[in-house]
Amino acid sequence: MTAPPILSIRGLSVAFQSHGPPGRVVENLDLTLRRGEILGLVGESGCGKSVLARSILRLLPAPPARLTGEIFFGENLENLMAAGPQRLRAVRGGEISMIFQEPMTSLNPVFTVGRQMTEVVRLHTGAGRAKARKVCRDFLASVKLPDPETVLDKYPHQLSGGQRQRVMIATALSCGPKLLIADEPTTALDVTVQSQVLALLNDLTRARGVSTLFISHDLGVVAQLCDRVAVMYSGRLVELAPAESLFGRPAHPYTRGLLEAIPILSAPRAELLAIPGQVPNPADPPPGCRFHPRCGQRLDRCAREVPALTAQGEHWVACFNGHDR
């Protein structure tokens, strides 16, 4: 079960300098992604999921972003924080690739799909035009796009959202990355297409042994797809556990709140449950556990001390009364 790590984030903090106090959007975060696993990253909007994903690829403009900590990646656990711009460009797309939420605008409207895909392949593999085209055709076939040869010559506006997201997945996998970061890849798709794309992602990444960091706020999707799930709240990791364990025995009050907030279709119509309160402002977070102002089980020490992540087997939680229940 414990495969060697492919990505190891140690003490990562991301702060944004603006007028006034710096906003700490990610704070002292540790996270390890194992080889071949799909790790779900969930949390409310604004909790720092996407910022975390972007800082792995060092995509955030600095300034205003300030990164501290270490990001180790690959078999040799190379520190990406120390990598130069040239090395970073080789990593991006070649060893770590990323797919985004909006397939409608992820492709350049003025070039054909084939041209954009082959450019990526040629950049990272040095293949010739014809060879790159063949690689792209095979990858388009593997994402189950019918008639990949004609898709290559189409412009993005001639494809549907689902088709475009398939193209993005094919492009992301075309250079044989070791890690795929999927930032809410199915949010913009309708439900039937969503399940097809998810099945595809699952099959392809598992067949190729590609590790995946799957960012989502759709807990149902995460439960189906992911091996382990990490829950973020206000820039900190609050819970990290295998999927069955997290959904079966959620230990952090925030995770429980998230699960209770899922409306159940079959249940008699009742009021929608929500977690009271709002996500804290990263420039002015509450002291101690950042969730304590919204927490129903808070203790006095919650407002004073930051709870550390503690483990019970594979299940990690950052809460003073997490494992006791």
Add this chain to the structure above:
Amino acid sequence: MPWSIRKSGIDGRKAWPVPGSALWLLLRNPSAVAGGGIVLFMALMAVLAPWLAPYDPNALNLAARLQAPSLAHWFGTDEMGRDLLSRVVFGARVSLVIGLVVIILAGGLGTLAGASAGYLGGRFDNVVMRVMDVILSFPSLVLAMALAAALGPSLKNAILAVAFTQVPKFARLARGEALNIRERLFIKAARVSGFSAPWIITRHVIPNCLATIMVLATLTVGETILVAASLSFIGLGAQPPTPEWGAIISVGRKFLLDQWWYPTFPGLFIVLTVVGYNILGDALRDVFDPRLRGGRL
């Protein structure tokens, strides 16, 4: 549009141009057809000048000086007996070259500088755009005159001078477009795929602002030809005996009272060309960029 439906569908033949395409829209736009027609006419005249012109534009015939328009010399002759029709026809070549070279130089440089400034932002953006502001702060004709005078009067220097004054327009437009394009997701996708900034600028940013740049380029050709003719008129551009319209008018103005045809025909051709490019440019803008409709650039 029953005509296009009939043409495209039922008998199975593909209609050309494809309904809804840019060319199809242009052909349905009266001012595009008019402007495009004038521009095409001038371009054909320039290309076919050696075959269209009845005489050698520089052949002297002192026996036939300053003759009024006749069947032999439609536009009359000048003080050296040169055929003015032939000179005007060959003058189209000079104007076309000036227009194209200036657009390639100014449009290319301005677009590259503006797109880079908009995409990269920060200090580079500031430096580039302040330089452009300085250039823009001079009236373009005055600046072109000063530059052409400093470089020395010749057609080549006039072209360089005019091109220099036109760079900021393209830079500003390209920067504005780049600021918008930079935030689109495909740029992020390209960065995530490991492409470098120069690659992203040339392959993603610039192609996406070309439609707007082309509109400005078309409008600028007219202005360019006018400014270049003005430079020639005051002796800073094409030198005699080059059959350049502005240069012909410059010499011909002395004869306006007695031999009206001498400066009039080259003048008419300048007007026609500039109007043609401006009409075409406006029409292109309507077709390519409906957001800008009505307002000037």
